Amino acid sequence: MGFALLALICAVALLGPLLALPDRLRLPVVIGELAVGLILGQSGFRIADPTEPTFAFLGQIGFALVMVVAGSHVPIRDPALRSGMRTGLLRAAVVGAASVPLGFGIAQLFGTDHGWLYAVLLASSSASLVLPALAGVRTDVPVLEQLLPQLAVADAVCIVLLPLAIEPKNALGAGLGALVVIAAALVAAWVARLLVTRGFEARIRAVSREHSLAIELRFWLVVVFAVAAIATALHVSVMLAGFACGIALAAAGEPERLGKQLFAITEGLFAPIFFVWLGASIDLRHLVTHPQAILLGVVLGLGALLVHCIPVLLRQPWPAAIVTAAQLGVPIAAVSMGETLGILASGEGAAILLGAMITIGATTLASRRLRAVAEAQAPVG
Incomplete structure (x- = not known):
């Protein structure tokens, strides 16, 4: 990978933000970046080779940083998260329980052995998609106090379960490795909190700001890359x-x-590289030779909407139920991991992303109605 290809990726990746600008579209930026990868990669002109080591490594750096941003969007310090925890956990558990038989049913229908993978995909949510869509709306209203914990739990649990679901035969080893990785991140969180409580963080921030050193960013990049190395x-x-x-x-x-x-x-560099690399790894030509992959994507997307609407029976407003079906990080991670491990069938990766696009389209529409519900519940004054 040379500077010419890097410049080309950064230039054409501007398509992502441009698609996100029109109010009528409001497509997530990653859609345009994935489209660029499809055009440049195996599905299109094959200018970008996803197997090239440098390109693949930069993509993995982007993958890690994208997930850092996604994790930082989980509102675990928001007081509203605690207020509706009980109801949110119940709804997340109901959706998760319903996803298992449906996931295995879909796997049986399409002749794959990816029942657990489909179940995790169906149950997943994406706080990094939903929260920006609700920016500016008060979170201390009943509908969001119950929605936030449901999103946080579904997002976190499904990301932890995905490595186990994608390789069930290696679940024990993957589970132990996941525990070590989570423990390493917890140590980092403890060190960061210790710096805050001892007053060091404020002093470091002051020096960093005065001399433009970006010390906090450097610290967390060390943490992320060290945990990624583990x-x-x-x-x-x-x-x-x-x-x-x-x-x-x-x-x-x-x-x-x-x-x-x-x-x-x-978002300025590594995320576009990752999404272009991921798009370049997918060959949409398989959808032509394997049309059932299109049907699989539609079934996965509609199935996710179906299971997430079950809590409507538990008095959840339907716009909130649909919004919780938003999928992004888990499907993208599933495709990235599946392509790397070579365990996805032809067209299956594209099908998974198609299912995610269906949920994004539905939740984009429902989020507007949810904003109206939340604003109606907000106390006057």
Whole structure:
């Protein structure tokens, strides 16, 4: 991979933000970046080779950082998360329980042995998609107090379970490796909180701001890459390493300045590289030769919407139920891991992403109605 290809990726990746600008579309930026990868990679002109070591490694760095940002979006310090915890946990458990038989049913229908993988995909949610869509809405209203814990639990649990579900035969080894990775992230969170309580963090931040040193960013990059190194050595996906570090960062309390720096380095460079690399890894030609993959994607997308609407029977407003079906991080991680491990059938990766796109389209529409419900519940004054 040379500078010419890197410049090309960064230039055409601008398509992602451009698609996100129109109010009528409001497509997630990653859609455009994935489209760029499809055009440049195996599905299109084959300019970008996803197997090229440098390109693949930069993609993995982007993968880890994308998951850090996703984890940091989980609102674990939001008081509303505690207020509706009981109801949110119940709804997440109901969705998870319903996803297992449906996931295995879909696997049986399409002749695959990926029942657990489909179950995790169906049950997953994406806080990194939903929260920006609800930006500016008060969280201390009943509908969101119950929604936030449901999102947080589904997001975190499904990301932890994905490595086990994608390789059930190696579940024990993957589970032990995942515990080590999570423990390493917890140590990082403890160190960060210790720095805050002892007053060191404020002094470090002051020096960093005065001399433009970005010390906090450097610290957390060391943490992320160290935990990712542990994950790689234990044959655990960097997805879990990044997400665990993001949760640790959220638990420690992410300073606004650090959040902006982390967002800039991720969304400005490494995230586009990752999504272009992922798109380049997928060959949509398989959808032509394997049309049942299209049907699989539609079934996965509609199945996710179906299981997430079950809590409507538990008095959850339907816009909130549909919004919880939003999928992004888990399907992308599943495709990335599946393509790397070579365990996905032809067209299956594209089918998984198609299912995710269906949920994104539905939740984009439902989020507007959910904003109206939340605003109606907000106390006057």
